[in-house]
Amino acid sequence: MDILVYGTINSVSLALMGLGFAMVYGISRVPNFAHGALYIICGFVTWTLFQKVGLPYVLSIFLALCVNGLLGMFMYRFILIRVRGMNISEIICSYAIGLAILEGLRWGGFRGMTNTLPVFMEGSFMLGGVPVDYHRLFMVIIGLLLLAGLWVFTHYTRLGLALQGMAQDEQAALMIGIDSDFMAMLAMGFGAILAGVAAILILPLGNIVVESGYNVLIMSIAVCIVGGLGSWMGAFFAAFIIGFAQILTVVFIGSHFQMVVALMAIILTLILKPSGLFGRQKELEERV
Amino acid sequence: MKRKTSSLVLTLLVSFFVLFWGSHVLAAEKPIIIGAPLSMAYLYGWSAERGMKLAVEEINAAGGVAVGKEKRPFQVEVIDTRDLEPGVPVSEALMAVERLILNKNADFIVGGPNRSEAALAAMALLSKNKKVSIVTSGVLSPAYHKTVEKEYDKYKYCFRIHGEAGNLIGEMIANFADLKEQYGFTKVFIIAQDVSHARGAAEIMGKVAAGKGFEVTGTEIFPTGASDFSMALIKAKETGSQIINIWMDMPESAILLKQWFDMKIPALPFGSTLAAAEQPGFWKGTGGKGEFTLCNVVNAGNAPSDATEWTMKFYDAYTKKWGIEPEGLGASSSYMAVYALKEAVEKAGTLDSDKIVTALEQLDMKGVYGKLKFDPKTHQVIPSTDPKEGAVGSILQWQDGKRVVVYPKSIAKGKILLPPWMVKK
Numbered sequence: 001m002d003i004l005v006y007g008t009i010n011s012v013s014l015a016l017m018g019l020g021f022a023m024v025y026g027i028s029r030v031p032n033f034a035h036g037a038l039y040i041i042c043g044f045v046t047w048t049l050f051q052k053v054g055l056p057y058v059l060s061i062f063l064a065l066c067v068n069g070l071l072g073m074f075m076y077r078f079i080l081i082r083v084r085g086m087n088i089s090e091i092i093c094s095y096a097i098g099l100a101i102l103e104g105l106r107w108g109g110f111r112g113m114t115n116t117l118p119v120f121m122e123g124s125f126m127l128g129g130v131p132v133d134y135h136r137l138f139m140v141i142i143g144l145l146l147l148a149g150l151w152v153f154t155h156y157t158r159l160g161l162a163l164q165g166m167a168q169d170e171q172a173a174l175m176i177g178i179d180s181d182f183m184a185m186l187a188m189g190f191g192a193i194l195a196g197v198a199a200i201l202i203l204p205l206g207n208i209v210v211e212s213g214y215n216v217l218i219m220s221i222a223v224c225i226v227g228g229l230g231s232w233m234g235a236f237f238a239a240f241i242i243g244f245a246q247i248l249t250v251v252f253i254g255s256h257f258q259m260v261v262a263l264m265a266i267i268l269t270l271i272l273k274p275s276g277l278f279g280r281q282k283e284l285e286e287r288v
Numbered sequence: 289m290k291r292k293t294s295s296l297v298l299t300l301l302v303s304f305f306v307l308f309w310g311s312h313v314l315a316a317e318k319p320i321i322i323g324a325p326l327s328m329a330y331l332y333g334w335s336a337e338r339g340m341k342l343a344v345e346e347i348n349a350a351g352g353v354a355v356g357k358e359k360r361p362f363q364v365e366v367i368d369t370r371d372l373e374p375g376v377p378v379s380e381a382l383m384a385v386e387r388l389i390l391n392k393n394a395d396f397i398v399g400g401p402n403r404s405e406a407a408l409a410a411m412a413l414l415s416k417n418k419k420v421s422i423v424t425s426g427v428l429s430p431a432y433h434k435t436v437e438k439e440y441d442k443y444k445y446c447f448r449i450h451g452e453a454g455n456l457i458g459e460m461i462a463n464f465a466d467l468k469e470q471y472g473f474t475k476v477f478i479i480a481q482d483v484s485h486a487r488g489a490a491e492i493m494g495k496v497a498a499g500k501g502f503e504v505t506g507t508e509i510f511p512t513g514a515s516d517f518s519m520a521l522i523k524a525k526e527t528g529s530q531i532i533n534i535w536m537d538m539p540e541s542a543i544l545l546k547q548w549f550d551m552k553i554p555a556l557p558f559g560s561t562l563a564a565a566e567q568p569g570f571w572k573g574t575g576g577k578g579e580f581t582l583c584n585v586v587n588a589g590n591a592p593s594d595a596t597e598w599t600m601k602f603y604d605a606y607t608k609k610w611g612i613e614p615e616g617l618g619a620s621s622s623y624m625a626v627y628a629l630k631e632a633v634e635k636a637g638t639l640d641s642d643k644i645v646t647a648l649e650q651l652d653m654k655g656v657y658g659k660l661k662f663d664p665k666t667h668q669v670i671p672s673t674d675p676k677e678g679a680v681g682s683i684l685q686w687q688d689g690k691r692v693v694v695y696p697k698s699i700a701k702g703k704i705l706l707p708p709w710m711v712k713k
Contacts, residue, residue: 003519010516111334112569113539114573116542122575124551130522131552206515206543212539214374246516
């Protein structure tokens, strides 16, 4: 039971980390290597507004998510748009932005181990004999709702359908009047907001540390490669595979191999099925 | 009246010029450069820098260091080694040490590198350049002083002024014995970070605890950056463990302690180099969930106590200068390392490395955490539970929002308390 409970919690937390990365890539084909930095910056903006400025927590979260969304769109509109379509340049460029954000935060004095965000609900309860705190339960529920909401958004709203159209075939989308650059910019904004939502839900479990931005990026990449680049559902399933694999590794092999699991998953996927579980990219080439 | 005023003005002018000229002369003297390779994003880095700079400021304000017939000021040059960060290779720290020696012309190396692996690798570099180094923060591996002992002629330039993992284990075992006597605790579960000193300490702790009649119910080693500890905590609970011995300096240890609280694990968290819990901001950072956490801060002075008459003087001066209390390992030891260097330089009357080594080996001074003396064979500061005999450690427990020193008894300010879910009714 403990494996089931904490495997699910771990998986949802990985899914939350990777969802924004998968969305941006799925729509704009831009691998956003600043994803980890956007995650951390949302945590620090919320913390600053709540702890230093003294705004109510919910308002701080809302403003921080807005800042993140705008930052994502700004990154695309003024920087990434210039290298769009050039894969290596996109990676270098977005990674450089992420690096500048994270190192800038360090330089700006955001260091230490005691900066944290409050949990949404205090206390814990027993689930099948396993102690679980309410915040983790809340995180799982919000994670699942978010996924369902994204599915509804992309299937039943004009904007969502336009984004999906972009994800399926950018040139065809252009032909029916969808502004691809605008959509890619929106996707970056949504991706940044999703990174922020992950931060708001996960960071209260520990503390806000700049270095964890790199870890979030690695986990997001692992989830997206295993799930198939560009596939949101793939990312979700991959998060469950990696999440449970990590917990099983801790229980049956050894906790110090926990971090290796994600990296092994990347290597195995690239060897056995480079397009990932649900990825359409390169799938045809693989078949040929 | 007029005469009185003119003489007062004249006196003030003369004093001003004397002071100005004096300080100018002092400033004109070539400073003694203390190179500090520190991992600045982490507590053990910045607390060391703050401790060092406070000591340097005090010494310079008092006239500087007497090198033979001249008085020279100290100057600190810090380079960020980043060695405590996950994934940063040891070579980064070595480059920082090399830059301090070659580019910054450091006369001494004080502080780090903070990670044991990096500090051990830097020993050869220090030996090659004949640079006297005093490790003051983070390096806990017993391999450090054992290496000096093994190849004295090569590594005699390396000293360590704070406790090492062996001392820390001894201090914690003494507390375990008290807990056994008082509450009947016999089962220990060990959680460690996958880094040299923590792995080594966990292994030694397992053996020592077993030898002292404790049952070691399990050992879990987590990689740096791990962020979920639920399975290990469940194992600790299922095995009936009463003490969780934690060796972890990564920030994610705060997640572990919050999980421990949320899951109401009936085992007392007792850590060493538990950087997150050492800091005064830990209480606020965990929303009080860190209560009852025990933490070895390695030396007195890193938490409030009356170990010596110098302890609170240092504590208050640090708080005044930096606007925060001494935050943990590295603060008091780095402060004392500068004073130890001053003593050694003044005794040697020169900056010659071999003569400084001899002077440090003969050092015998009272400091913030007791009597400071280096073992002449290992260059490890001699530990004790009595500040009159040697360097005392400090174990604190978070009680009602305060860091209360509970060990050693000679300086304790309170007793170990148990969380309500562990108290038998």
